[in-house]
Amino acid sequence: MAHQDEPCRILVMASGNGSNFQALIDAIAGDAIPNSRITRLIVNRAKAFATTRAEKAGIPWEYFNMISNGFLAKGEKDETKIAEARKQYDAALAEKILKLDERPELIVLAGWMWVFSSEFLRPLEEVGIKVINLHPALPGQFDGAHAIERAYEDLKAGKIQYTGIMVHYVIQEVDRGDPIMIQEIEWEGEDLEALEAKIHEHEHELIVKATAKVVREIVEARRK
Numbered sequence: 310m311a312h313q314d315e316p317c318r319i320l321v322m323a324s325g326n327g328s329n330f331q332a333l334i335d336a337i338a339g340d341a342i343p344n345s346r347i348t349r350l351i352v353n354r355a356k357a358f359a360t361t362r363a364e365k366a367g368i369p370w371e372y373f374n375m376i377s378n379g380f381l382a383k384g385e386k387d388e389t390k391i392a393e394a395r396k397q398y399d400a401a402l403a404e405k406i407l408k409l410d411e412r413p414e415l416i417v418l419a420g421w422m423w424v425f426s427s428e429f430l431r432p433l434e435e436v437g438i439k440v441i442n443l444h445p446a447l448p449g450q451f452d453g454a455h456a457i458e459r460a461y462e463d464l465k466a467g468k469i470q471y472t473g474i475m476v477h478y479v480i481q482e483v484d485r486g487d488p489i490m491i492q493e494i495e496w497e498g499e500d501l502e503a504l505e506a507k508i509h510e511h512e513h514e515l516i517v518k519a520t521a522k523v524v525r526e527i528v529e530a531r532r533k
């Protein structure tokens with residue numbers, strides 16, 4: 310448990326552009342997320358631009374990938390081997406995080422495109438590390454990857470009248486953890502590219518507000 314007045318240690322995980330990671334960097338610098346520090350970025354894709362953002366912000370980062378780090382041979386198609394490799398990768402990733410000199414109090418998945426098994430989630434839960442995720446859909450609407458594209462198809466088909474985004478706690482069931490913050494987003498007939506841009510703008514605000522809320526809860530819990 311961190312000392313009462315120490316900054317809340319946040320570890321961010323990303324797989325791509327990292328614009329939400331950047332929103333967190335900027336929010337902490339501008340005190341929109343008070344008394345916090347991003348101690349590390351972990352990416353699972355070598356070309357994730359999030360690493361450039363980390364470099365510019367002076368945040369340590371590392372690349373950790375199931376194939377590149379030797380848990381599965383490239384091109385392996387055997388489902389049993391893949392399933393076992395995923396578990397070993399997840400367990401190793403959790404162990405890596407738990408062994409950090411600066412163990413995080415909060416992990417934020419900011420465009421982390423990898424489904425975690427209990428081999429990752431359980432060891433972190435056991436020591437009280439919270440894991441939260443930004444997802445570009447409303448609870449129970451479009452779980453999983455490519456949510457915006459799927460929402461767009463249903464909007465065009467008139468199956469839904471609006472979409473939204475959320476930040477939620479991460480449990481094993483993908484995108485079914487308790488929501489922390491939810492925001493509905495109107496569709497005004499724009500095309501997919503414009504809708505994605507609008508959603509991303511709202512995401513950059515929501516991830517900051519939701520992270521700040523969880524940080525407050527963490528800091529308050531230290532005092533108990």
Ligand SMILES: Nc1nc2c(c(=O)[nH]1)N[C@@H](CN(C=O)c1ccc(C(=O)N[C@@H](CCC(=O)O)C(=O)O)cc1)CN2
Nearest residue numbers: 421422423424425442444453454479480481482483484
């Ligand atoms: N156990 C959980 N793991 C993750 C959660 C979660 O709620 N529970 N949230 C996701 C983030 N996410 C949606 O918000 C998500 C990301 C990726 C995928 C997915 O299908 N990934 C594939 C690989 C896809 C690719 O590499 O392009 C996979 O893991 O095999 C689904 C949902 C983060 N993890």
Ligand SMILES: NCC(=O)N[C@@H]1O[C@H](COP(=O)([O-])[O-])[C@@H](O)[C@H]1O
Nearest residue numbers: 325326327328329420443444445453
């Ligand atoms: N299922 C998870 C998922 O789809 N996450 C989405 O990845 C994007 C990351 O953007 P970024 O790399 O620019 O932050 C964001 O739109 C986020 O909601």
